[in-house]
Amino acid sequence: MADDRTAWAxxxxxxxxxxxxxxxxxxxxxxxxxxxxxxxxxxxxxxxxLMTESGGGGMAGASDSTSEQLExxxxxxxxxxxIEAFVRGQPxxxxxxEAPRATRWPMYSTSVLELGVRAVFAFPLQVGAERLGVxxxxxxxxxxxxxxxxxxxIAFAGIAVTSLLDHQQGNPPGEGAADLDDPLExxxxxxxxxxxxxxxxxxxxxxxxxxxxxxxxxxxxxxxDVAGDVVERRxxxxxxx
Amino acid sequence: MTAVPTERVAEVFVEVADTLVDQFDxxxxxxxxxxxxxxxxxxxxxxxxxxxxxxxxxFMAASDESTRLLELFQVQAHDGPCVDAFRTGLPVVNxxxxxxxxxxPKFAPRAVAAGVLAVHAIPLxxxxxxxxALNLFSSETSALRPADVHIVQALADVAAIGILQERAVRRxxxxxxxxxxxxxxxxxxxxxKGAIAQQHHVNVDEAFQLLRRxxxxxxxxxxxxxxxxxxxxxxxxxxxxxxxxxxxxx
Numbered sequence: 472m473a474d475d476r477t478a479w480a481x482x483x484x485x486x487x488x489x490x491x492x493x494x495x496x497x498x499x500x501x502x503x504x505x506x507x508x509x510x511x512x513x514x515x516x517x518x519x520x521l522m523t524e525s526g527g528g529g530m531a532g533a534s535d536s537t538s539e540q541l542e543x544x545x546x547x548x549x550x551x552x553x554i555e556a557f558v559r560g561q562p563x564x565x566x567x568x569e570a571p572r573a574t575r576w577p578m579y580s581t582s583v584l585e586l587g588v589r590a591v592f593a594f595p596l597q598v599g600a601e602r603l604g605v606x607x608x609x610x611x612x613x614x615x616x617x618x619x620x621x622x623x624x625i626a627f628a629g630i631a632v633t634s635l636l637d638h639q640q641g642n643p644p645g646e647g648a649a650d651l652d653d654p655l656e657x658x659x660x661x662x663x664x665x666x667x668x669x670x671x672x673x674x675x676x677x678x679x680x681x682x683x684x685x686x687x688x689x690x691x692x693x694x695x696d697v698a699g700d701v702v703e704r705r706x707x708x709x710x711x712x
Numbered sequence: 713m714t715a716v717p718t719e720r721v722a723e724v725f726v727e728v729a730d731t732l733v734d735q736f737d738x739x740x741x742x743x744x745x746x747x748x749x750x751x752x753x754x755x756x757x758x759x760x761x762x763x764x765x766x767x768x769x770x771f772m773a774a775s776d777e778s779t780r781l782l783e784l785f786q787v788q789a790h791d792g793p794c795v796d797a798f799r800t801g802l803p804v805v806n807x808x809x810x811x812x813x814x815x816x817p818k819f820a821p822r823a824v825a826a827g828v829l830a831v832h833a834i835p836l837x838x839x840x841x842x843x844x845a846l847n848l849f850s851s852e853t854s855a856l857r858p859a860d861v862h863i864v865q866a867l868a869d870v871a872a873i874g875i876l877q878e879r880a881v882r883r884x885x886x887x888x889x890x891x892x893x894x895x896x897x898x899x900x901x902x903x904x905k906g907a908i909a910q911q912h913h914v915n916v917d918e919a920f921q922l923l924r925r926x927x928x929x930x931x932x933x934x935x936x937x938x939x940x941x942x943x944x945x946x947x948x949x950x951x952x953x954x955x956x957x958x959x960x961x962x
Contacts, residue, residue, distance in 0.1 A: 559893065560893055560896050560897075561889050561890070561892045561893030561896065562889045562892050563889065564889055597896060598899075599896065599899035599900045599902070599903045599942060600899075600900045600903055600904070600938070600939050600942030600943045601942070601943065625892070658770075658786060659771070659782060659786065659902045662899050662902035662903050662906065663902050663903070663905050663906035663909070663916050664906060665903050665906060666902070666903040666904060666905060666906025666907035666908070666909070666910065666941075666942060666945070667906040667907065667909060667910040668906075668910075669903070669906070669907055669910075669942075669945045670906075670907050670910035670911050670945045671910060673945075673946060675943070676903045676907075676942050676943075676945075702906070702909075702916060
């Protein structure tokens with residue numbers, strides 16, 4: 472659903488300069504998303520990591536070179552808030568890396584403190600059961616994000632998810648045509664439709680959502696209407712493939 | 713509404729406390745709380761909605777999860793007594809839907825169409841925070857009495873503790889982290905329902921029954937089974953093959 476914060480976050484990303492004119496690659500778009508997140512919130516850097524359930528993954532974007540280093544550090548060490556957020560499927564917010572509870576990442580907290588980081592906020596990029604990666608926010612000072620800032624960070628994470636799904640379907644990032652939907656749309660139907668399409672096409676639920684969005688875009692229909700047709704069995708995307 | 717027997721109230725609170733002691737499944741826990749809340753005050757259905765930092769309220773669990781009622785619970789994320797209870801932190805009691813279309817233009821007509829004539833919404837409180845609302849539907853306009861409201865509010869408060877207890881106390885986590893995790897676990901259930909419906913040629917309501925029955929008969933958490941199915945629909949077990957003979961406990 473296109474809520475106010477998502478619209479605001481899209482506007483922040485649009486304000487970031489493009490690396491080159493013309494069609495933008497997903498990597499360039501995610502880089503702009505990280506820069507926009509970093510400049511819109513009271514933080515010092517942002518990194519975006521793509522990960523797989525089997526433990527693979529890699530850095531997909533960062534606002535600056537220190538954040539890039541920080542992202543790679545977690546993979547090297549195999550511990551940290553980013554990995555924890557991914558595994559648990561919920562944000563991990565650590566406003567003070569010197570606090571006793573941060574010692575649950577003994578190697579990580581020591582190393583990042585040396586790089587001048589005092590707080591980390593990690594937001595999983597997920598579509599229900601399927602996890603795509605994590606958006607990490609770094610801060611050089613101790614302190615929490617406010618509830619509003621946390622919600623804004625979640626909006627940026629949501630846009631990252633959408634653009635990754637669009638990219639799978641070959642759509643240019645940041646367009647989000649199917650995002651504008653009835654605020655009273657029946658949300659659960661969309662999630663149920665994802666599960667149904669996953670079985671129809673033998674794909675994961677994240678790709679199922681991408682296919683639903685692509686179908687809605689191609690047929691110029693609302694995503695919630697397409698989802699409703701799938702759940703009511705008026706539409707089978709396997710027939711359409 | 714009939715008076716709630718004290719013994720029954722005591723039993724319910726013992727049951728809830730028992731569930732909280734062990735490692736528990738959040739969605740199952742919220743189902744149980746919803747069912748007991750509906751039972752205690754003779755409501756036709758009860759549901760729980762939680763706060764999402766992005767979109768306001770999101771539906772989590774209900775005593776009756778038929779598609780007809782799910783839609784009604786979800787509409788309340790935007791308009792209706794739940795939003796009011798959530799914003800003010802005060803219960804909305806005995807709201808007559810037949811005369812409420814000016815107050816809740818989107819919700820009230822839908823409620824009446826679904827046969828819901830009276831609605832009650834109780835805030836889910838945790839210390840100074842309101843984290844959601846417990847919603848009760850009645851098919852008659854008869855009144856919820858003050859004593860009933862106290863009982864349901866107590867149950868709502870216990871539910872709030874349950875939602876946040878898992879890791880919150882041990883790790884001193886923030887509200888947002890807990891709620892985000894809880895909300896995502898509901899999304900996983902819906903994805904699994906869809907996959908089951910497609911695979912087993914049943915509707916989503918039946919799919920949910922199959923999912924619960926399978927989790928129970930294999931003594932696994934509902935959320936774990938749902939996640940396994942949603943991540944790998946191709947590896948879905950034969951959910952029909954594990955039906956309990958009879959006496960499925962509610």
